[in-house]
Amino acid sequence: MLMTRHPIYSLEFFSGIPESILNSIAHESQLRTAIRNQQVITKGSLGDELFFLIRGRLQVVDVTEDGRELCIHIIHEGEYFGELAVIDGGTRSTSVVSIADAELLVLSRATALQLIYSHPILAERLMKKLAFLVRLSSQNRAMLSIQNPFQRICTVLTTLIRTLPSNLKVIELPPQQSLAGMTNCSRETVSRAIGQLLNTGIAEKDRKMLILREPERLQSIVKGKISIE
Amino acid sequence: MLMTRHPIYSLEFFSGIPESILNSIAHESQLRTAIRNQQVITKGSLGDELFFLIRGRLQVVDVTEDGRELCIHIIHEGEYFGELAVIDGGTRSTSVVSIADAELLVLSRATALQLIYSHPILAERLMKKLAFLVRLSSQNRAMLSIQNPFQRICTVLTTLIRTLPSNLKVIELPPQQSLAGMTNCSRETVSRAIGQLLNTGIAEKDRKMLILREPERLQSIVKGKISIE
Numbered sequence: 001m002l003m004t005r006h007p008i009y010s011l012e013f014f015s016g017i018p019e020s021i022l023n024s025i026a027h028e029s030q031l032r033t034a035i036r037n038q039q040v041i042t043k044g045s046l047g048d049e050l051f052f053l054i055r056g057r058l059q060v061v062d063v064t065e066d067g068r069e070l071c072i073h074i075i076h077e078g079e080y081f082g083e084l085a086v087i088d089g090g091t092r093s094t095s096v097v098s099i100a101d102a103e104l105l106v107l108s109r110a111t112a113l114q115l116i117y118s119h120p121i122l123a124e125r126l127m128k129k130l131a132f133l134v135r136l137s138s139q140n141r142a143m144l145s146i147q148n149p150f151q152r153i154c155t156v157l158t159t160l161i162r163t164l165p166s167n168l169k170v171i172e173l174p175p176q177q178s179l180a181g182m183t184n185c186s187r188e189t190v191s192r193a194i195g196q197l198l199n200t201g202i203a204e205k206d207r208k209m210l211i212l213r214e215p216e217r218l219q220s221i222v223k224g225k226i227s228i229e
Numbered sequence: 230m231l232m233t234r235h236p237i238y239s240l241e242f243f244s245g246i247p248e249s250i251l252n253s254i255a256h257e258s259q260l261r262t263a264i265r266n267q268q269v270i271t272k273g274s275l276g277d278e279l280f281f282l283i284r285g286r287l288q289v290v291d292v293t294e295d296g297r298e299l300c301i302h303i304i305h306e307g308e309y310f311g312e313l314a315v316i317d318g319g320t321r322s323t324s325v326v327s328i329a330d331a332e333l334l335v336l337s338r339a340t341a342l343q344l345i346y347s348h349p350i351l352a353e354r355l356m357k358k359l360a361f362l363v364r365l366s367s368q369n370r371a372m373l374s375i376q377n378p379f380q381r382i383c384t385v386l387t388t389l390i391r392t393l394p395s396n397l398k399v400i401e402l403p404p405q406q407s408l409a410g411m412t413n414c415s416r417e418t419v420s421r422a423i424g425q426l427l428n429t430g431i432a433e434k435d436r437k438m439l440i441l442r443e444p445e446r447l448q449s450i451v452k453g454k455i456s457i458e
Contacts, residue, residue, distance in 0.1 A: 062367065070371075138291060
């Protein structure tokens, strides 16, 4: 019989934690599945579980005061989420929805807290993640406070730039609907902005990828120095 | 001779930490002053110190990508700040400016980290603060994504409601310039919005205080159910 290793051992978050401890956490944890479009966490609900995404892809969604949905970010395999309510016992600050079929490992709040406070390395990792989230939302706030929608879109695109080994700068384009949600404008505006980047030769399109020909000009748009509207 | 107790002993953050440890931290810490309008932290700079505000009042200010200043929140006596760069070694995410003459206690990054990771109660407090900051900016994001400026202003006002022992709901009004910064609109719009709350009988003004006569109607504006423009 082939024994599959428990997924907890593959989680980056627990690296360095003794196997004996992981064994007992594995026993206390639950494995759950979610189908596509299932709500894993509902904003405003009471939550007392910490989640690890073993397989699949999830979307963090916020609902604005006036009822519109904003996609905040994507959760990838190996990442964890739900830590805010675990730390402070409050309600869920955002919703989480599965984009694809997903497999989750779930720890109770008590187990998670006991683990974190007895292993400084876990406390450190969690704090670094929280610090990252604060920075992310601070960038987000700065972006959303830009009045010009084209400039907001270009600002978000800038955060998605990757440099290939060939030194080429590329952007893997998220779905236009997601970009629209992130930048608080319509899908049409996103489509027009990307069209303008192509028309002006700042970028070229290769399937779902933007190849940046003039990254400096994109930066100038972000800084409000030039306009492409 | 009257010996003044070192201000570290009055800081809530350290409550429960043995006096012998506080003594040695007091020795390693620095006391600094800042005059009114002095920049205590500059966004984007490298920072390796954790600050505690002993006396005075500070303002956390963010600068948007297109160069405008947004007041994020106010730091009150006894609070600490600068923890992000201390945790992750990154640059300062926002600026901090003194509103009034201030006295600060400053810990080096090394001292602060060593202290936090060897005392789970401090790690817990710091995590709760970070969780609070994430929640705050998530609320902020939801607020800033509301298109109607009156609605944004009312949303921020809602977060400032206090209930007096007499059951009266009141709002201590921040300066209009601060409200304008927080809600990303002009001071004139803030002034007009508050004027409308008074004209429609939703609130009454008593010096710097708004007394809410119809808190439910304010909530309805926030939810976009009614408009007062």
